[in-house]
Amino acid sequence: MTPGREDVIIIGAGPAGIAAGIQLKRSGLNPVLIERDRPGGLLWNAHRVENYPGFPGAVAGPDLIRLFRKQLAGAGLTITSADVRQVSRSRNGFRVDGGGEVMEARAVIVASGTVPRxxxxxxxxxxxxxxxxxxxxxxxxxxxxxxxxxxxxxxxxxxxxxxxxxxxxxxxxxxxxxxxxxxxxxxxxxxxxxxxxxxxxxxxxxxxxxxxxxxxxxxxxxxxxxxxxxAIGRDSNMEFLDGDLREEIRRAGPEGVPGLILAGDVRRGHRRQVAIAVGDGVAAAMRIASAGTERQSEAHTTKSTKDTKNA
Ligand SMILES: Cc1cc2nc3c(=O)[nH]c(=O)nc-3n(C[C@H](O)[C@H](O)[C@H](O)COP(=O)(O)OP(=O)(O)OC[C@H]3O[C@@H](n4cnc5c(N)ncnc54)[C@H](O)[C@@H]3O)c2cc1C
The missing domain is CATH 3.50.50.60 (FAD/NAD(P)-binding domain)
Structure with a gap:
């Protein structure tokens, strides 16, 4: 992981994180997609996925991952290998500690899935x-x-x-x-x-x-x-978010903290499915991209107002 300042960091390259990455690239952003294990997440364990549209004869989890990864590569996004240990607030966004290397980002998509109970x-x-x-x-x-x-x-x-x-x-x-x-x-x-x-x-x-x-x-x-x-259940995996952020999420909900969005299984109780995770990832990416566009147009309006005053 290279230290630096990024627009968007995505934590986790399961279905939610991969979908978010592809959508952000389509919006012209260049996110950093971080994964600590092999990309694909829990789908590696799904021996037969029958409810993901587009595969009328069902698809094995690992085969679906191969297609997701091919599409990700086609979008021009590579995966950064690191284990995120901590996420906290910084002056202009968030600080993400990937096991020693630290990055800053204006927005973070947490797509880190679940851990087994x-x-x-x-x-x-x-x-x-x-x-x-x-x-x-x-x-x-x-x-x-x-x-x-x-x-x-x-x-x-x-x-x-x-x-x-x-x-x-x-x-x-x-x-x-x-x-x-x-x-x-x-x-x-x-x-x-x-x-x-x-x-x-x-x-x-x-x-x-x-x-x-x-x-x-x-x-x-x-x-x-x-x-x-x-296999007695799974819990949301967000221990690496610092206590203040977890408390903010608890109070404001998974989309309530500006700039930080939970996507996929990490935000769901019982409804944990690939199609939902993918939808969450796309929705999170669209929210972040539109927030960026709003900021740019605000900056443009402020600049135009100043230019007019100075004319
Ligand atoms: C046995 C089984 C069968 C299933 N069958 C189906 C099915 O038929 N149909 C269906 O729709 N769904 C099925 N699912 C559910 C589906 O696999 C999940 O809903 C989906 O994978 C969730 O995607 P996600 O991206 O939210 O999380 P995950 O797939 O859990 O991905 C999270 C990723 O984040 C990474 N990560 C976590 N913490 C960190 C960190 N600190 N730093 C860096 N990376 C991190 C993980 O390594 C992982 O790759 C099945 C699940 C299981 C276990």
Whole structure:
């Protein structure tokens, strides 16, 4: 990350950040798009996206990312690799600390998505963190025979379908009597022979000796797995915004702080979808571009008024 003063900084190159970047380029602005991991965000985990218009036969998340990135490159925008640690106010806008290198910008689009909700340590029973994963891609290849998923929402079922398609045997455990996931995902999981669904079941890991994880349910039944995949919800990822900014957002809303806009999953509670994230990104970019145009025309009017007075 090169220190300097920018018009707009976008934090996060998932669908929201990429869409914002493309739109800003169309408006003649040259944003800096910062990503700490591989561009594409959560879409890497989506094994089959069926609700993004333009793909009547559905599209795999990674394939959609490749298209997004191609379009971004076509718009002439490159991605800056950095992990944003802090965003705070500066005299003329915002100060963005990307892990040592600091940049300033008049406007910031926060498109940093969500972070997985962690399993309380007590629920890991007699095991350590090495048995628990939050994203399928992090599970080592030697530990993919049998996977226990904790969670009953869309992500849990989508993960199960993806892993089962790769040949894993999957058990899904959740507290409630009915899963919270879309009926269509649940039905597909029911129709998949290597997925077993365990409603009203809470499992506690007992041991992970000899590379096998043994878990016990409240009723004393035992299950084995290689690892746990935890999908118990996600929270907005904005810890890097300084306390004052977070407080301002809390009071004024995700668009209420002039010059700083939240876009995509970071601003949403439950409605987290690619099409919404993309729409948010485009809307954020348009707001910032029109604010810039208004400023330019105000400056022009002031200059013309002065010129007239001096004539
Ligand atoms: C299993 C699964 C299946 C899904 N299936 C579907 C589906 O079928 N249809 C659908 O519409 N949606 C689906 N989704 C949801 C969809 O993936 C998200 O809604 C979408 O990716 C949100 O985009 P985003 O840009 O807001 O956030 P994200 O995709 O989370 O991207 C945020 C980006 O910001 C980066 N970032 C975060 N913090 C920093 C920082 N401090 N510095 C720099 N970079 C940072 C992250 O690394 C990430 O790349 C699915 C999600 C999951 C998990």
């Amino acid at each position: 962690q399993l309380p340590p007590a629920r890991l029973g007699g095991c350590d963190l090495s048995i628990a994963f939050y994203e399928p891609r992090d599970i080592p290849s030697g530990k993919r025979n049998r996977i226990a998923i904790i969670g009953g929402g869309d992500a849990a079922f989508d993960y199960a379908l993806g892993l089962a398609g790769d040949g894993c045997t999957v058990d899904i455990f959740f507290h409630s009597s009915r899963p919270r996931a879309l009926g269509l995902l649940v039905q597909r999981a029911r129709d998949t022979t290597n997925i077993r669904i365990h409603p009203r079941t809470s499992v506690v890991p007992l041991s992970n000796r000899d590379g096998k994880l043994v878990m016990e349910t409240e009723t004393g039944n035992r299950h084995q797995a290689d690892v746990l995949l935890i």
